[in-house]
Amino acid sequence: MKNISAKKENLTNHKSFDKIKLTTRNEARFVGAKKQSLRRGFTMVELIIAMGAVSVLLVIIGVLVYNITRIYTKGVTIRNVNTAGRLLIDDIRRTINGSPTVAGILNLTSNLNIERVASIRTSNGEIIYYAGGTIGADGNIVAGSTADPFMAVASGTQIIPPATTARPTRFCTGLYSYVWNIPERSNNGREFTGQLHIVNRYQSNADKPVRMVKIRDLTREYCKNPSMRVDDTNPANPPTELLPEDETNIVMYDFQVFQPVTSITTGEVYYTINFVLGTLRGVEVTAGTAGRTCRAPGSDESDFDYCSINKFNMAARATGKNN
Numbered sequence: 001m002k003n004i005s006a007k008k009e010n011l012t013n014h015k016s017f018d019k020i021k022l023t024t025r026n027e028a029r030f031v032g033a034k035k036q037s038l039r040r041g042f043t044m045v046e047l048i049i050a051m052g053a054v055s056v057l058l059v060i061i062g063v064l065v066y067n068i069t070r071i072y073t074k075g076v077t078i079r080n081v082n083t084a085g086r087l088l089i090d091d092i093r094r095t096i097n098g099s100p101t102v103a104g105i106l107n108l109t110s111n112l113n114i115e116r117v118a119s120i121r122t123s124n125g126e127i128i129y130y131a132g133g134t135i136g137a138d139g140n141i142v143a144g145s146t147a148d149p150f151m152a153v154a155s156g157t158q159i160i161p162p163a164t165t166a167r168p169t170r171f172c173t174g175l176y177s178y179v180w181n182i183p184e185r186s187n188n189g190r191e192f193t194g195q196l197h198i199v200n201r202y203q204s205n206a207d208k209p210v211r212m213v214k215i216r217d218l219t220r221e222y223c224k225n226p227s228m229r230v231d232d233t234n235p236a237n238p239p240t241e242l243l244p245e246d247e248t249n250i251v252m253y254d255f256q257v258f259q260p261v262t263s264i265t266t267g268e269v270y271y272t273i274n275f276v277l278g279t280l281r282g283v284e285v286t287a288g289t290a291g292r293t294c295r296a297p298g299s300d301e302s303d304f305d306y307c308s309i310n311k312f313n314m315a316a317r318a319t320g321k322n323n
Helices: 002-040 044-097
Strands: 112-114 117-121 127-131 148-153 170-172 176-180 182-186 191-197 212-216 250-257 261-263 269-279 285-288 291-294 309-318
Touching: 044 212, 044 250, 044 269, 044 309, 176 250, 182 250, 191 285, 291 309
Parallel strands: none
Antiparallel strands: 112 261, 117 127, 127 148, 148 170, 170 176, 176 212, 182 191, 250 269, 261 269, 269 309, 285 291
């Protein structure tokens, strides 16, 4: 009996020892897992540093997106102005190629003759430029001589110092005539006001400014009569808008036609034309000593991303016959 009791006691002690051992192992595992969990977490300092790094990265990304957007917008604006200039060159060149030659006196001692150009001022302050004809001592065309008007200045056109005469606002080819308005200036011509100086108007609506249109005009009436409004009431001969109003708002800043040159061999007349196109969304363009330029970024009233101005040069020849 004693042996049996001793065995039972030993078995009980052994089971108690196993339970204590198992409990100790579980506690050790819990403590190890807890330590491991603590090692995997972040401290407050680490979280602040991480958030700061993410914030800096987001700011950098935002700045890059902003600058890329500005560069893209500027590129689109420049492209629109250049596209409008190329389309205008193509249109004027096609018109001149099919136009009659201007009258003139040929100089037989030269292959090329620079046409005599004279201007006549009307009582309304208009200026009509003629090519060819006989020029009198007063510098005007002699009555009855052959001369063709090819440019005109509408009454009321601004004179920009140091020039003493206003820039032309009409160009007549004998096939189509071109009519436009240029931006208004202030401060003795050094600043633009952000709107057109309206001297050319439509027949149907005197308040609607002519941006730049062409209209069929075989007799050059729009240059013979610079006060004549653009007739938009005749469905058989509607004017074509060459610079339609849109979000870019491209307008004609300047248009010059130099003295036509005639070839005595072919009788063809050569034109050289310079014109300036630019945006007119406000006063983003300034006219300083360096010419017309967009205001620098960051300056007052600057709209640099949406501003573009460019000068275009072209030459064309009139191969048609005199009417």
